[in-house]
Amino acid sequence: MTNSLGRNVPEGKKPFVSSTDYKSHKRQQIGLKTQAEKPVFYESLETAFVDLSLHSGMTFSFHHHLRSGDKVLNQIAKLIEYSDLKNISLAPSSIFPQYDLSELIRSGRINNIYTSYLNGPVADAIQDGHLKGELIMQTHGGRARAIESGELAIDVAFLACPTVDLNGNGSGAIGKSACGTLGYAVSDLMYAKKVVLITDNIVDKLEKYQFDHRFVDMVVKVDSIGDPKGIVSGTTRITRDPIGLKIAHDTALMLEALGEIKPGMSIQTGAGGTSLAVADAIDKLMVKHQIKGSFASGGTTGFHVNMLKQGLFSKLYDVQCFDLEAADSYRVNAFHKGISASEYANPHDPKAIVNKLDIVILGATEIDLKFNVNVTTDSFGKIIGGSGGHADTANGARITIITAQLMRARIPIVKEKVHTVTTPGSDVDILVTERGIAVNPLRKDIITKLEAAKFKFVTIQSLLEIAEKICGKPKELPEGKRQIGVVEYRDGTVIDSLYGSR
Amino acid sequence: MLRSLLFVPGNNPAMIQNADVFGSDAVIFDLEDSVHVAEKDNARNLISEYLETYPVLPDVVIIRINSLDTPFWEADLDAVVSKSVDWIMLPKAGVEEIKKLTLKLESIEKIKQIEKTIKIMPIIELASSLVDLENIAKQERVKGVLFGAEDYRADMGIKRSDTGVELLYPRSRIAVVAKASMIEAIDTPFVDVMNDTALISDCHNASALGMTGKAAIHPRQVMTINDSFSPPKDQIEWASKVMKAKRQADEKNLGVFSLDGKMIDKPIIARAESILKIAKEYGIGGEADD
Incomplete structure (x- = not known):
């Protein structure tokens, strides 16, 4: 079976129809758990594990706010093995390279994985064919x-929580493992059958908290939930790479030509060096034209915090803090608001922030002639990431811009057909590269505005031709034979399949 | 005309392959100061291969060779001169050095059957070159000069100032001689690459004296230089209005006419025409305002 993009869909799965199809479906919500009793506090993860009465075949979830410093998932993985649990489904919001799950996957203890971002040894083990169930990339x-x-x-949701109070309320804003907002874990908190907060800091009372005790069953005190060095980087920096700076500069000029640098504007950029350079270039234009925007959103950095402090935006809506400055700002600044993943990007949340975005700046490992974007696999088919909020923001924002170098390590990023579709081309409007800007022909309004402003742009076909002229045409990857999982669009339909490496 | 000329080290493949994307009017591939002695051969081979095989080259290619008092300059030319090269930039240039370079270029052009005449851009970085500038500018292949302020200061034994006052005389002299000789006057690079404000000020100092362009040592300087050496938007709009008024006056057979309360005569029309011509060449306007 294939979907509307011509991509293979395993039998029994719902094929992707269109990026607006979800609007014809109603929001489904299971009932919220009512918690009559106060959470039970434990000094040992092992004891809590026993009291949870766990059994094989269960689904455990985690969040990734402690990023590469997270120690919780590995501790639970050890207990899965120690407790002889099998056929477990794991649902962490992201999987980073420090997770040591390969043996549990090989031995059939972990059989299914649901996540939004995946790289490192777990990705390798899955692509090598060791996962007995399925990988669902959401x-x-x-x-x-x-x-x-x-x-x-x-x-069971095992949620790392930098500080918990004696009532069982939790916050990521303070504590030795503070990481800022805990937005990706809020759905787990509210809807998991059992919720366990794992913390290394207990205080008497939290005045401000993101995790409400009414959803919490257990609190476990451990020595450490994470390595602060890996949780947040000290600072995030604007790229000094001249190509990245040029792409950023051209993006800002194009937005100016489109008349998008205007009062009330809202924007989301990533935390990478080039994304920050785009934010910096937009910052300068906003200062020059004395523009005050409404909000910036997404994962935030010190750079975004400075824009808030300068008064360039009224609010920051933050689902994840990427550095210490952002985490500090989230703690002290009332206009730096933590939001849940649902408030951020749930397609059925009527107030989702992504739907209020004017502009989103995103990256790509590949983009094809129909503007379909791949951020899940590299050009060799290896899993190196995933959508995260890519497909959500691309769909919600009024203008979606992809910034990318036309060639990476002598491989063109523009392809006739991307290896894996993460975000459909119907949601992608503009590609900015160092060798030209291409506009999706579906966005006639943007084309008309750029033409009126005499702003130069090219076709994506011409960018493909330049790239192939310089690099040569890469060999086509052989069609994948052994499906190891699927990439879901935000509505849960399958937008593409993932294939094993052998 | 060249507003911005971007220096790219001749032994840096990553920078060379992207040399054409930064919007500079010309790229200077350097074989001199930015290339260590041990790297000269590699740099020559790299630039030569790049110019022969790379499918997208800068619009204007300049090669800075080593000066004629080094043992490297002839090997530089033998390796890199091809039909893709537009200019040779010559350090420590005097009339004799330019004549010697001209003979060598004539020979290579003949051997390699290059039909065009490769131009020479001497670097004026010695007090003696500044004194002899009229003669340098008269040399047939010399179609532009680059002012080298760092070596000029060293030759003069003077320090760099914040205001650039020590550059007032050489810049003025170069601008005037270049204008009289109808060649390009390219200003010295600005070395503090992270200081955009000071770069703007330095560009204005140079352009106010009549320098026509400026060298860049980092891609981030290119756009500022292009903006500084292009006619400002209000000037282009003014020139368009002048030319529109002139057409209307011509239809009425009026020799002299006024615009916004000011008399428009021949020199003003010539200035407006010149602004529109330059703007059109740089692709920033220049169409008559109808």
Whole structure:
């Protein structure tokens, strides 16, 4: 079976129809758990594990706010083995390279994985064919939707929480492992059958908290939930790479030509060096034209915090803090607001922030002539990431811009057909490269505005031709034979399949 | 005309392959100061291969060779001169050095059957070159000069100032001689690459004296230089209005006419025409305002 993009869909799965199809479906929400008793506090993860009465075949979830410093998932993985649990489904919001799950996957203890981002040894083990069940790659908003609808039923959510008070309320803003907002875990908190907060800091009372004790069953005190060095980077920096700076500069000029640098504007950029350079270039234009925007959103950095402090935006809506400055700002600044993954990007949340975005700046490992974008696999088919909020923001924002170098390590990023579709081309409007800007022909309004402003742009076909002229035409990857999982669009339909490496 | 000329080290493949994307009017591939002695051969081979095989080259290609008092300059030319090269930039240039370079270029052009005449851009970085500038500018292949302020200061034994006052005389002299000789006057690079504000000020200092362009040592300087050496938007709009008023006056057979309360005569019309011509060449306007 194939979907509307011509991509293979395993039997029994819902094929992707269009990026607006979800609007014809109603929001589904399972009932919220009512908690009569106060959470029980434990000093040992092992004891809590026993008291949870766990059994094989269950689904455990986690969040990734402690990023590469997270120690919780590995601790639970050890207990899965120690407790001789099998056929477990794991649903972490992201999987980073420090997770040591390969043996549990090989031995059939972990059989299914649901996540929004995946790289490192776990990705390798899955692509080598060791996962006995399926890999479901979701979007951040799609994960929240799946959890609240019961499509992804979580038996136990093991949620790292930098500080918990004696009532069982939790916060990521303070504590030795502070990481800022805990937005990706809120759906898990509200809809998992059991919720366990794992913390290394207990205080008497939190005045401000993101995790409400009414959803919490257990609190476990451990020595450490994470390595602060890996949780947040000290600072995030604007790229100094001249190509990245040129792409950023051209993006800002194009937005100016489109008349998008205007009062009330809202924007989301990533935390990478080039994304920050785009934010910096937009910052300068906003200062020059004395523009005050409405909000910036997404994962935030010190750079975004400075824009808030300068008064360039009224608010920051933050689902994840990427550095210390952002985490500090989230703690002290009332206009730096933490939001849940659902409030951020759930396709069925009527107030989702992504739907209020004017502009989103995103990256790509590949983009094809129909503007379909791949951020899940590299040009050799290896899993190196995933949508995260890519497909959510691309769909929600009024203008979606992809910034990318035309060639990376002598491989063109523009392809006739991307290896894996993460985000459909119907949601992608503009590609900015160092060798030209291409506009999706579907966006006639943008084309008309750029033409009126005498702003130069080219076709995506011409960018493909330049790239292939310089690099040569890469060999086509052989068609994948052994499906190892699927990429879901934000509505849960399958937009593409993932294939094994052998 | 060249507003911005971007220096790219001749031994840096990553920078060379992207040399054409930064919007500079010309790229200077350097074989001199940015290339260590041990790297000269590699740099020559790299630039030569690049110019022969790369499918997208800068619009204007300049090669800065080593000066004629080094053992490298002839090997530089033998390796890199091809039909893709537009200019040779010559350090420590005097009339004799230019004549010697001209003979060598004539020979290579003949051997390699290059039909065009490769131009020479001497670097004026010695007090003696500044004194002899009229003669340098008269040399047939010399179609532009680059002012080298760092070596000029060293030759003069003077320090760099914040205001650039020590460059007032050489810049003025170069601009005037270049204008009289109808060649390009390219200003010295600005070395503090992260200081955009100071770069703007330095560009204005140079352009106010009549320098026509400026070298860049980092891609981030290119756009500022292009903006600084292009006619400002309000000037282009003014020139368009002048030319529109002139057409209307011509239809009425009026020799002299006024615009916004000011008399428009021949020199003003010539200035407006010149602004529109330059703007059109740089692709920033220049169409008559109808």
